[in-house]
Amino acid sequence: MVSPSRLTYLWLLLMLFASPTPAKELVLHWQDDFNRAEQEKLSRWIHATDNAITRLVGELPFTRHIFFHRADYAREPVPWAHTQRGRIQGVHFYVDPAYPYEDFMSDWTAPHELSHLLIPYLGEAHAWFAEGFASFMQFQVMAAMGVIDQTEMQRRYEQRFARAARRFEEMPELHHLPFTQAALELRLRRQYPTMYWGGALYFWQINGWLTRHTKRDMISILTEFIECCRANVRSLQGLVASFDDAVQQPIFSSQLDTFRQQPGFPDYPKVPDLLPDAVN
Numbered sequence: 001m002v003s004p005s006r007l008t009y010l011w012l013l014l015m016l017f018a019s020p021t022p023a024k025e026l027v028l029h030w031q032d033d034f035n036r037a038e039q040e041k042l043s044r045w046i047h048a049t050d051n052a053i054t055r056l057v058g059e060l061p062f063t064r065h066i067f068f069h070r071a072d073y074a075r076e077p078v079p080w081a082h083t084q085r086g087r088i089q090g091v092h093f094y095v096d097p098a099y100p101y102e103d104f105m106s107d108w109t110a111p112h113e114l115s116h117l118l119i120p121y122l123g124e125a126h127a128w129f130a131e132g133f134a135s136f137m138q139f140q141v142m143a144a145m146g147v148i149d150q151t152e153m154q155r156r157y158e159q160r161f162a163r164a165a166r167r168f169e170e171m172p173e174l175h176h177l178p179f180t181q182a183a184l185e186l187r188l189r190r191q192y193p194t195m196y197w198g199g200a201l202y203f204w205q206i207n208g209w210l211t212r213h214t215k216r217d218m219i220s221i222l223t224e225f226i227e228c229c230r231a232n233v234r235s236l237q238g239l240v241a242s243f244d245d246a247v248q249q250p251i252f253s254s255q256l257d258t259f260r261q262q263p264g265f266p267d268y269p270k271v272p273d274l275l276p277d278a279v280n
């Protein structure tokens, strides 16, 4: 007969070798009652999203905490979600588990919210940058999940940009402001999609420039950033400097200056020459 202490020892030994590296974990928290089938469906969905992000840009150097809250009788599978930043990095999802798995997979919320975690929290004043980043990333992640193809991804970008540009046109009193200033006003007016997609143009333009002038793109820059610097960078300035280092040209800081100085909505659909003097 095996003694209890020996069993404990064997169990500890097993845990030691069986447990995954804590830094790479995705930890799920069930904040309300979810039955087993609902838990399985939601877990599968969130893992599929997280795995797609890992395939795209590599593994984040910290545990992601996912909190599930019930939102029954909602008009969509994920009516609301928000990130939690600080000591615990994660996302709170308010979900209606009655929706089928496919509806969760084709929803943009999880690709958007989990993408927020790829860069540090930048503060309220730079919300246009953080939201622009997550908005740019959401369709990249959905393509990596196999939910949309490249053609559909481009179609969605163009539709969102065109709609945001039109909305901005209807607010002539903001046209004299650089976009970083206009974004603060858009936020106060709750014109979120206009702020989000105007901000996403920062990344879309850089991505276009990179693919045209270098062998890189936004995803490859991000992959390098997560590997080298994600754990240590804590400000917008530091983030932009890290991105510039990856390209070995001051493309991100120059683009930031443009967004801080040039009045009006960012250039669309034309990708401007972001670094006129750069070596191509």
Ligand SMILES: [Zn+2]
Pocket (backbone or CB within 6 Å): 112, 113, 116, 130, 131, 134
């Ligand atoms: Zn967001």
